Amino acid sequence: MSIFGFHYRMERKAIGLVIGIIVVASIGGLVEIAPLYTIHQTVESAPGMRLYTPLELAGRNIYIREGCYACHSQMIRTLRDEVDRYGPYSLAVESKYDHPMLWGSKRTGPDLARIGEKYSDQWHVAHLINPRDVVPPSVMPAYDWLLSTELRTHDLGLHLKAQRAVGVPYTDEMIANASLDAFGQSNPDSAQAKGVTERYGKATTVRAFDGRPSQLTEMDAMVAYLQILGRLTDAAHKPIADAGAKQ
Amino acid sequence: MVAQLTRNERQGAILIGLVVAICGSVLGVVGRDDPIGIHGALIFVVGILTIFLIGKDYYAPEPSEERFASYYDDPTKAGIVLAMIWVVFGLAVGDWVAWQLVNPNLTFGGGWSSFGRIRPVHTTAVIFGFGGNGLIATSFYVLQRTSRARLPDQLSPWFVLMGYNLFCVLAVTGYMMGITQSKEYAETEWYADIWLVVVWVVYFLIYLRTLARRKEPHIYVANWYFMAFILVVAMLHIVNNLAVPVSIGHAKSYTLFSGVQDAMIQWWYGHNAVAFFLTAGFLGMMYYFLPVRAGRPIFSYRMSIISFWGITFLYMWAGSHHLHYTALPHWVQTLGMTFSLMLLVPSWASAGNALLTLNGAWEKVRDDATLRFMMVAAVFYGLTTFEGSFMAIRAVNALSHYTDWTVGHVHAGALGWVAMITFGSIYAVVPWVWKRKSMYSAGLVEAHFWLSLAGALVYVFAMWNSGIIQGLMWRTYSEGGTLTYSFVDSLIAMHPYYVARAIGGLLFLIGGCIGAYNIWMTIKLPNPISEATADQPEPKAIGASPQPAE
Numbered sequence: 001m002s003i004f005g006f007h008y009r010m011e012r013k014a015i016g017l018v019i020g021i022i023v024v025a026s027i028g029g030l031v032e033i034a035p036l037y038t039i040h041q042t043v044e045s046a047p048g049m050r051l052y053t054p055l056e057l058a059g060r061n062i063y064i065r066e067g068c069y070a071c072h073s074q075m076i077r078t079l080r081d082e083v084d085r086y087g088p089y090s091l092a093v094e095s096k097y098d099h100p101m102l103w104g105s106k107r108t109g110p111d112l113a114r115i116g117e118k119y120s121d122q123w124h125v126a127h128l129i130n131p132r133d134v135v136p137p138s139v140m141p142a143y144d145w146l147l148s149t150e151l152r153t154h155d156l157g158l159h160l161k162a163q164r165a166v167g168v169p170y171t172d173e174m175i176a177n178a179s180l181d182a183f184g185q186s187n188p189d190s191a192q193a194k195g196v197t198e199r200y201g202k203a204t205t206v207r208a209f210d211g212r213p214s215q216l217t218e219m220d221a222m223v224a225y226l227q228i229l230g231r232l233t234d235a236a237h238k239p240i241a242d243a244g245a246k247q
Numbered sequence: 248m249v250a251q252l253t254r255n256e257r258q259g260a261i262l263i264g265l266v267v268a269i270c271g272s273v274l275g276v277v278g279r280d281d282p283i284g285i286h287g288a289l290i291f292v293v294g295i296l297t298i299f300l301i302g303k304d305y306y307a308p309e310p311s312e313e314r315f316a317s318y319y320d321d322p323t324k325a326g327i328v329l330a331m332i333w334v335v336f337g338l339a340v341g342d343w344v345a346w347q348l349v350n351p352n353l354t355f356g357g358g359w360s361s362f363g364r365i366r367p368v369h370t371t372a373v374i375f376g377f378g379g380n381g382l383i384a385t386s387f388y389v390l391q392r393t394s395r396a397r398l399p400d401q402l403s404p405w406f407v408l409m410g411y412n413l414f415c416v417l418a419v420t421g422y423m424m425g426i427t428q429s430k431e432y433a434e435t436e437w438y439a440d441i442w443l444v445v446v447w448v449v450y451f452l453i454y455l456r457t458l459a460r461r462k463e464p465h466i467y468v469a470n471w472y473f474m475a476f477i478l479v480v481a482m483l484h485i486v487n488n489l490a491v492p493v494s495i496g497h498a499k500s501y502t503l504f505s506g507v508q509d510a511m512i513q514w515w516y517g518h519n520a521v522a523f524f525l526t527a528g529f530l531g532m533m534y535y536f537l538p539v540r541a542g543r544p545i546f547s548y549r550m551s552i553i554s555f556w557g558i559t560f561l562y563m564w565a566g567s568h569h570l571h572y573t574a575l576p577h578w579v580q581t582l583g584m585t586f587s588l589m590l591l592v593p594s595w596a597s598a599g600n601a602l603l604t605l606n607g608a609w610e611k612v613r614d615d616a617t618l619r620f621m622m623v624a625a626v627f628y629g630l631t632t633f634e635g636s637f638m639a640i641r642a643v644n645a646l647s648h649y650t651d652w653t654v655g656h657v658h659a660g661a662l663g664w665v666a667m668i669t670f671g672s673i674y675a676v677v678p679w680v681w682k683r684k685s686m687y688s689a690g691l692v693e694a695h696f697w698l699s700l701a702g703a704l705v706y707v708f709a710m711w712n713s714g715i716i717q718g719l720m721w722r723t724y725s726e727g728g729t730l731t732y733s734f735v736d737s738l739i740a741m742h743p744y745y746v747a748r749a750i751g752g753l754l755f756l757i758g759g760c761i762g763a764y765n766i767w768m769t770i771k772l773p774n775p776i777s778e779a780t781a782d783q784p785e786p787k788a789i790g791a792s793p794q795p796a797e
Contacts, residue, residue, distance in 0.1 A: 004549055007552050008465075011465050011466050011471070012464050012465055014455055014458040017466060017471060017474060018455075018478065021474060021475045021478050021479065021559055022478060022482075024556060024559045024560045025478070025479045025482065025559050025560070025563050026482075026563075027560065027563070028560070028561075028562075028563030028564035028565075028586070029486075029563050031564070031582070032511065032515070032564060032566075032567060032579050032582060032583070033508070033512060033515060036507065036508050036511055036576070036579070037508065041576065042507060042508070042576055043506065043507060061499065064427060064428070064429040065425035065426075066358065066363045066364065066425065067362070067363025067364050067366060067367060067422075067427065068363055069363075069429050070362065070363050070366050070367070071362070073649055075574070077571075077573055077648075078572045079572055079645055081721055081722040081724070081730060082721075084729075084730055085721070085730055085734070089574075090574050091574055092506055092507040092574035092575075093506075094506075094574075095505065095506035095507065095509075095510075095574070096505060096506045097505060097506075098505050098506050099502050099503075099504070099505045099509070100428065100429060100430055100501075100502040100504070100505070100509045100513070101507070101509040101510045101513070102429065103510050103570075103573065104649075105431060105569065105648075106649055106650075106653065106654065107649040107650070108738075109734075109738075110734045131351070132351075135735060137739050138735075138738070139347075139349075139351045139738065140351060140362075141347070141351055141354060141361035141362050141363070142351075142352075142361075145357075145358060155493065155494075155497070158493050158497070159493050159499070159501075161493075162492065162493045162494075162500070162501045163501055165491045165501075166490075166491050166501050166502070166503050166505070167505065168505075
């Protein structure tokens with residue numbers, strides 16, 4: 001019986017077609033996606049990697065809210081010009097705690113994977129208030145309202161809890177102190193500042209990101225996030241042999 | 248409209264309205280200090296409006312048994328009108344966004360109008376608002392004709408159409424308020440995603456139930472494509488949107504996947520949203536309307552079979568070519584590239600099948616702008632699928648990825664293929680469902696065609712230029728071994744092309760407005776003609792007798 005004869009009979013059965021479509025369409029995804037979870041070379045190990053602090057996570061959520069990913073990628077490819085322009089190429093482990101990833105698909109502006117601590121806080125604040133003040137030909141929109149909008153912190157514990165539910169290892173202590181830590185990280189003179197470095201590591205940046213320690217604004221969160229990009233782990237800066245199974 | 252519903256269906260509609268209103272009020276109260284609260288209020292209002300609308304005419308006489316002798320086209324009519332509203336809105340927002348890249352101060356100052364929030368509004372309005380409504384409307388039309396059976400009931404098609412549009416409104420208003428999960432083409436948050444699953448399951452059941460009533464032994468080719476579209480989009484949507492909400496009172500959720508796995512699943516979704524929403528669905532349209540309008544049978548039935556299963560199987564592998572040279576393991580990237588190249592065969596089988604069907608009907612293509620819309624759509628489909636396979640090659644992708652070339656490519660597909668096949672199908676179907684002799688003005692269809700073609704070409708050529716210039720500038724080295732251009736240099740070089748793109752988009756928008764006007768005037772034409780004199784004589788819904796459940 002020819003293949004078309006077989007099809008001639010199958011296209012008379014709705015359920016036959018439905019099952020056929022589901023089976024045929026499932027194979028590709030299964031072969032490509034399932035192994036990513038079982039082959040351990042998919043993600044390198046980086047034991048010293050730290051988590052996003054509540055303030056940085058809040059900043060990341062603002063970055064998502066404003067659709068920054070539409071114009072800025074966070075993925076430096078293994079190409080010579082990209083490594084020369086932006087820094088060491090991105091490793092899988094660097095976005096291990098990114099739910100979702102923000103690799104992006106378009107660069108209307110430059111890649112941001114290693115922007116952390118490349119510019120001062122003041123530069124970022126000025127750039128976000130009006131991009132054309134620091135980069136005259138920029139076509140980026142202004143985000144001046146970030147500076148005048150108070151950051152919503154009271155539910156950051158819930159955010160950390162949801163992050164833990166999807167696999168980010170936040171501790172009970174981190175969840176309980178999330179709101180205070182957000183305040184402490186942007187207010188170095190406060191009593192809460194010490195707790196941030198205790199929980200997230202000595203290298204955690206604690207400073208008034210928007211230049212005004214008394215207020216906790218969305219600008220604080222956004223700049224804190226931009227300044228940690230590429231700095232959760234230094235695995236990418238080590239010699240390639242140490243970086244794991246990267247080809 | 249309510250008069251078409253039976254008493255049981257009216258009760259069902261009120262019950263649905265009640266459930267929707269309750270869900271809305273829960274979200275509105277629990278999420279009152281979060282943007283989700285505004286959506287809760289919106290959902291509540293929609294539920295109440297439904298109850299009011301049905302309740303107003305609740306005691307109107309029930310429809311007569313005669314309805315079973317004809318097809319049920321009211322949802323198709325509403326879907327076409329909604330599609331045209333969405334396309335004018337979506338294209339207008341798209342052109343506005345394009346001008347923002349020429350002058351970034353073209354906002355109204357607030358967050359809602361900045362590029363990052365408006366760009367997904369444009370994408371969603373045109374793909375899901377215009378494309379989705381066009382697909383739902385035409386699929387109901389095609390399903391009934393090719394099965395010679397009436398839709399199984401009057402309520403579920405309305406539920407699908409209205410529920411789907413509620414989803415689109417939630418999406419678009421959500422992005423303006425900053426509600427997004429940042430997954431491209433899947434930016435809506437958890438509650439809208441769950442709602443879409445409910446709507447989609449009902450859509451699929453309508454298909455199965457109508458097919459079960461069909462009077463034709465074979466399931467027509469267009470319906471294979473519509474079924475693959477419904478089934479696989481459901482699969483993709485559910486997996487890609489698995490997430491944990493912060494709480495029931497928060498719009499925000501965190502996706503189950505992270506980093507490299509999330510990237511793979513996003514592009515498995517994203518590339519196949521193109522495959523099964525923007526390709527398979529519209530191929531369903533093409534396989535019905537193009538042969539009917541040309542008055543010729545499809546060129547090759549066997550090519551249809553090969554193309555259908557080829558697309559269904561091969562496309563699902565191709566998503567990873569979006570991640571060349573990234574941290575995704577090399578073997579997955581290579582698989583994605585290989586299957587993308589093989590995809591050219593089934594894609595061109597369908598494009599060729601369409602064009603060869605027209606062989607012998609070229610004088611109709613010359614005289615009839617509606618058929619010309621479909622012909623040009625098939626040409627763009629062929630060109631874009633070739634370009635897609637080409638761009639999946641690693642070396643090409645290294646240049647094209649992250650640049651405007653990709654934007655040009657997707658718009659060649661969206662403007663040239665998706666929009667043109669939809670416009671062609673709508674121009675064909677409008678006189679048929681409204682029982683008019685022809686469109687209000689053939690000249691306006693002609694004008695729309697040339698504006699669309701010109702707009703698409705200007706847009707695509709501008710983006711090809713800017714994309715390739717960008718890619719080349721970023722990788723140019725001086726003799727001293729350093730990068731020649733800064734990023735800002737490439738940005739300045741883009742300016743003229745961004746102006747050209749915005750003008751191309753404007754031409755396309757003007758065409759869309761003319762189309763909407765023409766369709767509106769056709770609907771308003773007096774004196775519906777009898778079915779016998781409509782330019783598309785249709786088979787009757789013979790023997791679509793009442794079923795036990797009705």
